[in-house]
Amino acid sequence: MSDTMNSAANPAVRNGVDTATLFATLDAVKGNPEIAKFQFRATNTWISGTHNRSTIHGFYGAMQEMEHREARSFDADHPAVLVGSDNGPTPVEFLLHALAACLTAGIANIAAARGVNLTSVSSTVEGDIDLMGILGLDRTGTVRNGFQEIRATFTLAGDDDGQLEQVVRQSMARSAVFDVLTNGVPVSIDVATAAA
């Protein structure tokens, strides 16, 4: 998204991306890096068994408290085969959604910044997991709790076929979720308890 552009090559909106506002935003951040400091949040409430629900609404950014247009809630659960009630996807499936969504958003932005018109972007993401890990049944010490590997396949069509793969590679190089999933992130957890 930092590519140098000229207005002749860039209409105001390309791929549904408001490139004029995008470049104005980049200029604003260059002028005041405090604008770029964001904090995102989710709150979760247990419902029953492995079924629980997160709500996503407020966040901090551009030096102020902000809110999404509406509060949105997402259920998660385990399927019956994993002794849940299947009231939502499993938590790990949301990681796959997050990866696909982040790379796709980046593809649209980067293609727009580079003057490439996209006609379609689709992807499938799959992750392998051996539940011997989370079930505490691995006696070999070799089975991790999480995904062993994630694989994604992207299919793109656009008016500059020769640039499309590079757009995906640049999206990977600038994706927040790809970074977190491949490199990990420090996670700290506090616990407050009370007798019922």
Place this chain on the structure above:
Amino acid sequence: MSDTMNSAANPAVRNGVDTATLFATLDAVKGNPEIAKFQFRATNTWISGTHNRSTIHGFYGAMQEMEHREARSFDADHPAVLVGSDNGPTPVEFLLHALAACLTAGIANIAAARGVNLTSVSSTVEGDIDLMGILGLDRTGTVRNGFQEIRATFTLAGDDDGQLEQVVRQSMARSAVFDVLTNGVPVSIDVATAAA
């Protein structure tokens, strides 16, 4: 979930967890580790700009192709301040949801296995991100693309206050999402392109 239990201490259902089925599942997996090999999937389609949608339905597990009770779709987008149309949470917010959901599901299962009755579990998860990274504006080489840190706070109430914190710690120790986020996972991406 590998705690040794006896049936007297465990009613069939505790915390909404079918403990009898849970222990039977553990026994089945012990008898045939192939049952534990799962693959989860998401498919994503670009809509416009940073707006895209994932669908989660089929998965592989217990040595067969399976499906969730229904196909479920989730939109992701960037908010207006990040030059999107705010048709859904940002991709990184789904990572926070996944973490809260995975730890909460584990808390319910582990508490049930240990004979602890829960009355409430809630959590807030927040992640700090400096967008100088993904915007390609960091010239110091020190700003990553993803979250710099994730912090969660869990609040639990139950009938055995003294055990609740240990239940959370055990959930962290056996959480698929906590493992992926803290340790990272190999991600490979294939790209197929076509002229429009």
